[in-house]
Amino acid sequence: MATEARPDGPRLRVTYRLGCSDLSEAKKIARDIALEQTVELPEGTFDARIEHEIVGRVEDVEVLPPSACRAVVSFELDTIGDEIPQLLSLLFGNISLKRSIRIDDIEWPDRLLRCFGGPTHGIEGLRALCGVDERRPLLCSALKPMGLSTRDLARRCHDLALGGIDLIKDDHGLADQSSAPFAERVRQCQEAVSLARARGGVRGLYFPNVTGRISELEQRVELAVDAGCKGVLISPLVVGPDSVRWITERFGVAVLAHPALSGAYFHPDHGLRPEILLGEIFRIAGSDGVIYPNCGGRFPLTEKTCRAINDRLRRPLGTLRPSFPVPAGGIDVDRVPHWVRQYGPETIFLIGGSLYARGDLVGASAELLQAVRRAAVVP
Amino acid sequence: MATEARPDGPRLRVTYRLGCSDLSEAKKIARDIALEQTVELPEGTFDARIEHEIVGRVEDVEVLPPSACRAVVSFELDTIGDEIPQLLSLLFGNISLKRSIRIDDIEWPDRLLRCFGGPTHGIEGLRALCGVDERRPLLCSALKPMGLSTRDLARRCHDLALGGIDLIKDDHGLADQSSAPFAERVRQCQEAVSLARARGGVRGLYFPNVTGRISELEQRVELAVDAGCKGVLISPLVVGPDSVRWITERFGVAVLAHPALSGAYFHPDHGLRPEILLGEIFRIAGSDGVIYPNCGGRFPLTEKTCRAINDRLRRPLGTLRPSFPVPAGGIDVDRVPHWVRQYGPETIFLIGGSLYARGDLVGASAELLQAVRRAAVVP
Numbered sequence: 016m017a018t019e020a021r022p023d024g025p026r027l028r029v030t031y032r033l034g035c036s037d038l039s040e041a042k043k044i045a046r047d048i049a050l051e052q053t054v055e056l057p058e059g060t061f062d063a064r065i066e067h068e069i070v071g072r073v074e075d076v077e078v079l080p081p082s083a084c085r086a087v088v089s090f091e092l093d094t095i096g097d098e099i100p101q102l103l104s105l106l107f108g109n110i111s112l113k114r115s116i117r118i119d120d121i122e123w124p125d126r127l128l129r130c131f132g133g134p135t136h137g138i139e140g141l142r143a144l145c146g147v148d149e150r151r152p153l154l155c156s157a158l159k160p161m162g163l164s165t166r167d168l169a170r171r172c173h174d175l176a177l178g179g180i181d182l183i184k185d186d187h188g189l190a191d192q193s194s195a196p197f198a199e200r201v202r203q204c205q206e207a208v209s210l211a212r213a214r215g216g217v218r219g220l221y222f223p224n225v226t227g228r229i230s231e232l233e234q235r236v237e238l239a240v241d242a243g244c245k246g247v248l249i250s251p252l253v254v255g256p257d258s259v260r261w262i263t264e265r266f267g268v269a270v271l272a273h274p275a276l277s278g279a280y281f282h283p284d285h286g287l288r289p290e291i292l293l294g295e296i297f298r299i300a301g302s303d304g305v306i307y308p309n310c311g312g313r314f315p316l317t318e319k320t321c322r323a324i325n326d327r328l329r330r331p332l333g334t335l336r337p338s339f340p341v342p343a344g345g346i347d348v349d350r351v352p353h354w355v356r357q358y359g360p361e362t363i364f365l366i367g368g369s370l371y372a373r374g375d376l377v378g379a380s381a382e383l384l385q386a387v388r389r390a391a392v393v394p
Numbered sequence: 395m396a397t398e399a400r401p402d403g404p405r406l407r408v409t410y411r412l413g414c415s416d417l418s419e420a421k422k423i424a425r426d427i428a429l430e431q432t433v434e435l436p437e438g439t440f441d442a443r444i445e446h447e448i449v450g451r452v453e454d455v456e457v458l459p460p461s462a463c464r465a466v467v468s469f470e471l472d473t474i475g476d477e478i479p480q481l482l483s484l485l486f487g488n489i490s491l492k493r494s495i496r497i498d499d500i501e502w503p504d505r506l507l508r509c510f511g512g513p514t515h516g517i518e519g520l521r522a523l524c525g526v527d528e529r530r531p532l533l534c535s536a537l538k539p540m541g542l543s544t545r546d547l548a549r550r551c552h553d554l555a556l557g558g559i560d561l562i563k564d565d566h567g568l569a570d571q572s573s574a575p576f577a578e579r580v581r582q583c584q585e586a587v588s589l590a591r592a593r594g595g596v597r598g599l600y601f602p603n604v605t606g607r608i609s610e611l612e613q614r615v616e617l618a619v620d621a622g623c624k625g626v627l628i629s630p631l632v633v634g635p636d637s638v639r640w641i642t643e644r645f646g647v648a649v650l651a652h653p654a655l656s657g658a659y660f661h662p663d664h665g666l667r668p669e670i671l672l673g674e675i676f677r678i679a680g681s682d683g684v685i686y687p688n689c690g691g692r693f694p695l696t697e698k699t700c701r702a703i704n705d706r707l708r709r710p711l712g713t714l715r716p717s718f719p720v721p722a723g724g725i726d727v728d729r730v731p732h733w734v735r736q737y738g739p740e741t742i743f744l745i746g747g748s749l750y751a752r753g754d755l756v757g758a759s760a761e762l763l764q765a766v767r768r769a770a771v772v773p
Contacts, residue, residue: 051692054539055565060750061539069541093571094540098607100632101569104654108566108632111657112693112723160433160440161473162448186434187487190480192472227477229608229636230644253479253487255634257608265609275483278490279658279665286658313430314491344491371439 025124026089028074029106033084034115034284038076041084045073048116049088051109069094085119097130099257099300107280107287118287121295128299128333135263135270136246136303137336138329138361144245144269145181146218151391152360154179154384155271155341157367158204159186165195169203171376176211176219178380182363183208184248185224187273191231197223198238205242222271224248225262232258236266244268246303250275256300263301271341272302278314289320294327297338304339304363309354312345322358329361339363348373348383352390360391404503405468407453408485412463413494413663417455420463424452427495428467430488448473464498476509478636478679486659486666497666500674507678507712514642514649515625515682516715517708517740523624523648524560525597530770531739533558533763534650534720536746537583538565544574548582550755555590555598557759561742562587563627564603566652570610576602577617584621601650603627604641611637615645623647625682629654635679642680650720651681657693668699673706676717683718683742688733691724701737708740718742727752727762731769739770 031048033041049071054061061070068091075087095102110116136144147153156175158168168189175183183204191197201223208221225235225247232254239247246269251259253275262270274293280286287296289307297305305328308314310321325340343365346354351364366383373379410427412420428450433440440449447470454466474481489495515523526532535554537547547568554562562583570576580602587600604614604626611633618626625648630638632654641649653672659665666675668686676684684707687693689700704719722744725733730743745762752758 047692053567054541055536055567055746056539056750057747060747065539065541069539093573094567096569096571098569100605100607100629101567101571104567104569104605104629104632107658108629108654111655112653112660112687112695113657114694157434160435160444160448162433162444188432188434188473188480188483190475190477190483192475192480194472226479226483228479229611229634229640232608250479250483250487252631253482253635255608255637256632258634261608274491275487276490278492279486279661281491282661282664285661308491313426315493316491367434368436368439371435 024092025126026072026091027095027124027127028087028089028122029118030120031086031088032079032117032119033086035084036078036082038078038084041086042073042076045076045086045088048086048110049073052105053090053094055109092124092127095127099131099260103256115284117285118291121291123295123299123333125333128335131260131299132263132301133299133335134301134303134338135267138339140336141269141303141339145220147181149360151388152355152358153181153339153363154387155182155184155363155365156180156370156380157184157186157365158189159367161186161188161192162194165199165203168195168200169207172204172221173207173211174376175380176208176217177215178377179217179384180219180380182220182222182271184222184271187224187226187248187250187275189224190227197227197235201239201242201244205244209243220245222246222248226250226254229255233265236262236268240266240268246270248273251297251300252276256296259297259300259302269303270301271304271306272297273306274308289316290323290327294324295332298328298332298335302338304341306341306343306365308344309342309346311350314344325358325362337361341365343367348379351383352386355387355390403471404505405451405470406474406503406506407466407468407501408497409499410465410467411458411496411498412465414463415457415461417457417463420465421452421455424455424465424467427465427489428452431484432469432473434488471503471506474506478510478639482635494663496664497670500670502674502678502712504712507714510639510678511642511680512678512714513680513682513717514646517718519715520648520682520718524599526560528739530767531734531737532560532718532742533766534561534563534742534744535559535749535759536563536565536744537568538746540565540567540571541573544578544582547574547579548586551583551600552586552590553755554759555587555596556594557756558596558763559598559759561599561601561650563601563650566603566605566627566629566654568603569606576606576614580618580621580623584623588622599624601625601627605629605633608634612644615641615647619645619647625649627652630676630679631655635675638676638679638681648682649680650683650685651676652685653687668695669702669706673703674711677707677711677714681717683720685720685722685744687723688721688725690729693723704737704741716740720744722746727758730762731765734766734769
């Protein structure tokens with residue numbers, strides 16, 4: 016029954032920032048992580064085989080001046096199996112309850128990446144769905160606010176599409192409330208983009224928010240697919256981190272991931288770096304685009320962090336397709352050209368409130384698209 | 395289509411601790427929370443009906459000396475609907491990405507509580523399953539470590555049950571790894587407790603860990619139920635917070651909830667108080683028992699926080715059954731009588747590593763049970 020020893024097999028290597036400046040203390044913490052995240056047993060209560068095959072291996076510990084240390088612990092892939100939930104348990108499950116441990120980097124073995132699969136569409140696939148070539152970024156907007164009737168939301172959906180917005184997604188708070196129930200909303204909003212397509216020669220897509228009860232997830236995605244939607248929006252941490260993988264495997268539709276609840280993990284001293292959670296784990300789970308709160312808007316992420324998220328989503332990672340970064344969270348319409356020049360065309364810009372503030376959605380959307388086109392051709 | 399105005403209907407009242415000491419600044423942040431968690435729109439881009447019915451209402455803001463403020467914002471129940479995921483989005487979805495906002499308290503309207511339902515078994519039901527009356531706490535232990543063969547885990551399960559442990563749960567890291575695949579483990583461990591029952595007149599129950607892929611959740615719980623298990627273990631934040639409700643509604647088995655990942659929310663300045671997340675939200679979602687890291691063990695929660703978790707799990711809350719607090723995380727066998735006297739009989743003590751350290755699991759378990767019985771009768 017025993018697992019065969021695989022001392023030379025690929026391992027998951029995790030780099031932690033530890034909030035202590037003393038090397039021997041850091042070594043103790045690293046060993047504690049190696050035990051806590053695997054056997055959860057004190058020293059001396061397991062045998063040499065378990066130590067060798069199961070317990071995390073402390074690979075390296077060094078001082079990170081002035082007041083932290085850096086530790087690398089590697090894990091045997093059999094301790095993860097092939098499930099995203101167990102990956103998350105192993106990465107941060109119990110140590111979330113400790114203090115001053117931050118995951119700064121992860122080296123992903125190809126075997127693990129292949130097993131999770133990553134995006135089904137990725138940047139190229141999502142471009143193809145929208146009919147937009149690689150010369151400009153995509154534009155996305157959100158249907159809001161909750162409390163509007165289905166008819167009013169569908170009208171906004173139509174107007175945004177007619178103005179040339181490529182992706183129109185539900186606000187992440189639109190669930191199945193009585194003002195705009197899910198089934199009715201999906202039908203009417205999908206009809207609205209079809210109408211805009213027929214009228215304006217535009218190709219805007221509608222992505223409904225399927226965030227909701229686990230028991231209704233399948234039905235909601237099915238309903239969206241049956242209505243003709245090519246993708247959906249989901250908040251992975253709200254429904255469950257494995258939900259993205261499940262949707263892509265089961266339905267093959269594109270998935271935009273919303274960062275709701277993710278900020279809990281972004282404490283400077285404890286948690287996961289945003290670029291690891293949003294830029295790698297969300298991508299590995301299958302997100303074709305990952306929404307994050309851009310700097311300079313309503314949220315406090317720095318530009319450095321935003322660029323790191325962009326980089327992790329796009330860069331080569333085993334056989335995984337790249338995902339679209341989707342900066343959002345209060346980007347002003349007037350600042351979009353700036354961000355287009357900063358982040359480049361492999362980006363989806365999500366503009367919500369500041370488009371609504373303009374009043375005429377069709378006109379404001381068309382103007383925005385023109386501005387983006389102009390900004391994108393500037394060398 | 396518009397929702398009827400319900401100015402006097404019950405509302406969800408959320409108390410936030412804000413990390414600023416200036417009252418007018420705090421009022422701005424409170425209004426920002428009220429917008430961010432509902433309409434996600436800037437002022438002036440929605441009409442009076444939306445303001446009245448949908449936007450959160452700032453009820454109260456006051457200075458909390460020396461360096462914080464306290465704000466109460468209430469939310470119309472229609473903005474939540476009847477889904478736990480949308481409840482979490484509304485409570486902390488987007489503001490997780492801001493800074494220095496902590497949820498300190500929630501007033502739950504009966505209508506919402508009824509709609510989520512809470513525990514199916516609760517303290518009384520779990521006692522009945524274990525055949526233990528209200529005079530003593532229950533004892534729980536964990537099967538570990540990962541990497542042991544199914545046969546070795548089943549032997550430990552048998553010995554713990556024979557020694558008189560009431561609940562034997564899988565370690566939360568036991569998923570479906572090749573060393574002890576889920577289906578085989580459930581069958582053999584359930585047989586092991588049956589054997590102990592036949593041999594020793596004990597009534598120990600085995601709760602397998604069903605934490606895993608969303609797509610396999612149903613199959614795993616079904617397999618556990620078919621094998622004869624009366625309950626399961628799950629990590630709600632790892633699978634998805636709605637998973638507990640789903641399991642209880644679909645199968646009616648008891649659910650022990652594991653706190654993996656929850657510590658991400660427990661930053662002193664930002665997140666949810668542990669007693670709110672573990673003591674109320676996990677209970678409302680349907681957990682019959684909630685595991686948390688007890689003070690004085692391997693984790694840094696204070697005794698005050700642990701007592702607050704105990705209190706929230708047990709105290710009257712609408713029509714919801716009380717849930718068992720399950721202190722864990724490195725409670726030493728020798729200290730159990732102390733904690734029995736501190737926390738009282740409406741508790742499940744989860745003792746893992748320090749039982750294993752004794753070597754003879756049957757003997758150590760029996761001794762522990764005796765010690766607990768003695769401690770429980772002391773006035």
